[in-house]
Amino acid sequence: MEYKNLVEINQERCKGCGLCINACPKKVLGFSEGYNAKGYHPSEVQRPEDCIGCGFCYRMCPDVCITVKTLAK
Amino acid sequence: MPYIDKMKGPHALSGKEFTYCPGCHHGIIHRLVAEVIDELGIEGQTMMVAPVGCSVFAYEFFNVDGTVAAHGRAPAVATGIKRAMPDKVVFTYQGDGDLAAIGTAEIIHAANRGEKLTSIFVNNAIYGMTGGQMAPTTLVGMKTTTSPYGRKIENEGQPIHVAEVIKELRGVAYLERTKVDTPQDVIKTKAAIKKAFMAQINGLGFGMVEILSTCPTNWGLSPVESLKWLEENMVPEFPLGVFVDKVGDAK
Amino acid sequence: MxxxxxxxxxxxxxxxxxxxxxxxxxxxxxxxxxxxxxxxxxxxxxxxxxxxxxxxxxxxxxxxxxxxxxxxxxxxxxxxxxxxxxxxxxxxxxxxxxxxxxxxxxxxxxxxxxxxxxxxxxxxxxxxxxxxxxxxxxxxxxxxxxxxxxxxxxxxxxxxxxxxxxxxxxxxxxxxxxxxxxxxxxxxxxxxxxxxxxxxxRGTDMKRKPNLVSSFNIDPNGLEEMNHxxxxxxxxxxxNEQMFEEYMTEDADYIIVAYGTMGRIAKSVAKEAREKGIKTGVFRPITLWPFPYEPLAKLADKSKMFFAVEMSAGQMVEDVRLAVNGKKPVEFYGRTGGIVPTPNEILSKFMELI
Structure with missing residues (x-):
């Protein structure tokens, strides 16, 4: 399945603060059930199909864990 | 799949993991400064001075030459660097304990001289690194480890409004107070940081952005709750806005 | 020149x-x-x-x-x-x-x-x-x-x-x-x-890794390495960098130790003492750190007494004592308050001591 927008999260870097989840207007993101090596539940993309590529998650991430990509024309 | 990067961590960050607590806004502000450095194409010419406080390691997080000053002295250190190398871009990154308490003399005189510097001032109304003590910017009634019954006007006075003090100094070329608790505010803060850098690059004088930010750990709130607390408590005390703008609109 | x-x-x-x-x-x-x-x-x-x-x-x-x-x-x-x-x-x-x-x-x-x-x-x-x-x-x-x-x-x-x-x-x-x-x-x-x-x-010019300059290292082993x-x-x-001057010390029985302008005054005192027939020399540290302990210690083998003179209540004299290490008496004369002792004043104190 190819989505127009793609959010990549560096889950090992993520501290699970939830600011990206809070900022997402489309509820694309959520906490993962698993832990990362730091012991946090990192953020994960749960509903990629709804992503509009607004980048709010990138902007609010305090740990530069997020890359937003878009399909090349 | 031919995807292209739309938003990606800036080159001017070293890539080293930040040492901040989850949800701390320092990381957002670091990224914004680095994005501005990228966009202005000044990475190779920029030097930074980190403070004492939570951001004491900040000079390890950027891809630029850097040092860490004694507590509060970053503007004096930055002055020494800039006077020695006037063609370079120099910025300080300071918290409220560093800049608004122990370092008041240094920031006021650097601003007043119109040093061609940029100061990024992060105001979260508390001392973070030492464990949540009262800062000069702590709100009245706010409980900290050194104001356990709440800050009282009779005893500790009222929060210092740094931007309002600095705006009276004639060497200031750009001064704005912003916040970073919403994506829109993050965008605005980046624009403010860019102008504060343009103030020195254009030789106009001193540039500073006071950024209201959260300290979830020492406020005792979750990162998301902290956003609301900032909005409801800090914004009324520290009004946002542009105080000085001699830079004008970018062409 | x-x-x-x-x-x-x-x-x-x-x-x-x-x-x-x-x-x-x-x-x-x-x-x-x-x-x-x-x-x-x-x-x-x-x-x-x-x-x-x-x-x-x-x-x-x-x-x-x-x-x-x-x-x-x-x-x-x-x-x-x-x-x-x-x-x-x-x-x-x-x-x-x-x-x-x-x-x-x-x-x-x-x-x-x-x-x-x-x-x-x-x-x-x-x-x-x-x-x-x-x-x-x-x-x-x-x-x-x-x-x-x-x-x-x-x-x-x-x-x-x-x-x-x-x-x-x-x-x-x-x-x-x-x-x-x-x-x-x-x-x-x-x-x-x-x-x-x-x-x-000086800026990386995008040609090298950033130069980080600091006295800071949160890792105890790292900080100890810096201290080493x-x-x-x-x-x-x-x-390599010790500097001092010896003035008429070759045959001296008595050594006045002084630095800075007091060293200069000490030389006048030594000259006057010699006019009285007292073999006196001056040891003048020029580097106060590193203090020239060893050269001064050598003089302790052949001299009878050391006399430190300072415009203080006695600070450098502690280094003189460290150098002499109990081999010979170390006496002191100092003025405080911003008063510069005169050669005569030092000489008369010196004459009392010998």
Whole structure:
């Protein structure tokens, strides 16, 4: 399945603060059930199909864990 | 799949993991400064001075030459660097304990001289690194480890409004107070940081952005709750806005 | 060497610094060294010099400007007097820890506290034993004359560069305020200066990894490693950079130990004592740190008594005792309050002791 927008999260870097989840207007993101090596539940993309590529998650991430990509024309 | 990067961590960050607590806004502000450095194409010419406080390691997080000053002295250190190398871009990154308490003399005189510097001032109304003590910017009634019954006007006075003090100094070329608790505010803060850098690059004088930010750990709130607390408590005390703008609109 | 010119102590040191290649001066006025700051204010903006002079808002700011300018690896200097030097101690510790080449002048006045503005040597402990926090040392020179002050100013910048260390010229108020003829060396060629581009902050130009300059290391093992590096540097300085003068010591039964202008006065005392038939010599440390313990210790084998004279209540005398190590008596005479003892006064005290 190819989505127009793609959010990549560096889950090992993520501290699970939830600011990206809070900022997402489309509820694309959520906490993962698993832990990362730091012991946090990192953020994960749960509903990629709804992503509009607004980048709010990138902007609010305090740990530069997020890359937003878009399909090349 | 031919995807292209739309938003990606800036080159001017070293890539080293930040040492901040989850949800701390320092990381957002670091990224914004680095994005501005990228966009202005000044990475190779920029030097930074980190403070004492939570951001004491900040000079390890950027891809630029850097040092860490004694507590509060970053503007004096930055002055020494800039006077020695006037063609370079120099910025300080300071918290409220560093800049608004122990370092008041240094920031006021650097601003007043119109040093061609940029100061990024992060105001979260508390001392973070030492464990949540009262800062000069702590709100009245706010409980900290050194104001356990709440800050009282009779005893500790009222929060210092740094931007309002600095705006009276004639060497200031750009001064704005912003916040970073919403994506829109993050965008605005980046624009403010860019102008504060343009103030020195254009030789106009001193540039500073006071950024209201959260300290979830020492406020005792979750990162998301902290956003609301900032909005409801800090914004009324520290009004946002542009105080000085001699830079004008970018062409 | 140019012809001799009459100069005031503070101004002679300032001109020497300019000729030694210092183009960055940050300072704050304080008596009795303000003429040095004022000289730099006039001299630095001159066309052929094109240097930086900045009057800081305090000595605290001045020393941190030195730290900042020092981070770029260029020749930097400040000057002050005792109370101002106390204020600079925080910065000195950071500068020593970050290993920044820099030159300081302390024109010492009477203390403690506000004290007075007359000459003193009462900052010896602060200068040589570390006035700030942490295990660090300053190279400390105590010139006795303006000519020596000029030469040591040149040397200070070279030593600061060679070892990446702060260097202090400890000049008492007498030296700062006196006038005498001096010959200034020719201007240094900046091309001859040490290359600091490997560590200094000058911008990466996107061609190298960032240079980070600091005294900070949160990892105890890392910090200890840094301390080992400092100590190794200090060991080299002790080994290679001690300076002292021996005056009529070859056959001396009695050795007067004094530094700075007191060293000069001690020579007159020794001469007068010899006229009375008392074989007296002078040992004058020129580097106060590293203190020339061994050369002084050697004299303890053949002399009968040591007599330390200072414009203090007795500070350097502790190093004399360390050097002599109980082999011979060490006596002391000092004046405080900014009073300069006269040769006659010292001589009569000396005659009482022998």
């Amino acid at each position: 140019a012809e001799k010119v009459m100069a005031k102590g503070t101004e002679a040191i300032a001109e020497a610094a300019v000729r030694a290649g210092c183009r960055l001066y940050f300072g704050y006025p304080i008596t009795p060294q303000s003429e040095l700051t004022e000289y730099m204010a006039r001299r630095m903006p001159e066309k052929d010099i094109n240097g930086v002079f900045l009057q800081a808002e305090s000595e605290v700011a001045a020393v941190n400007m030195i730290y900042g300018a020092g981070c770029t690896g260029h020749r930097v200097m400040t000057s002050t007097s005792s109370p101002g030097f106390s204020l600079m101690q925080e910065g000195m510790s950071y500068i020593a820890g970050a290993e920044l080449p820099s030159v300081f002048v302390n024109v010492v006045r009477g203390g403690p506290g506000l004290g007075d503005i007359q000459p003193g040597q009462c900052d010896y402990f602060q200068a040589t034993k570390g006035g700030g926090h942490g295990d660090y040392r300053l190279v400390v020179y105590g010139p006795e004359s303006l000519q020596e002050a000029v030469e040591l100013t040149f040397k200070s910048f070279d030593i600061a560069d060679k070892y990446r260390t702060p260097v202090l010229i400890l000049a008492d108020g007498l030296l700062g305020q006196m006038m005498e003829p001096v010959e200034f060396p020719e201007f240094n060629d900046p091309k001859s200066f040490a290359d600091h581009s490997g560590w200094a902050m 590096r400092y100590q190794e540097k200090y060991r080299k300085i002790v080994e």
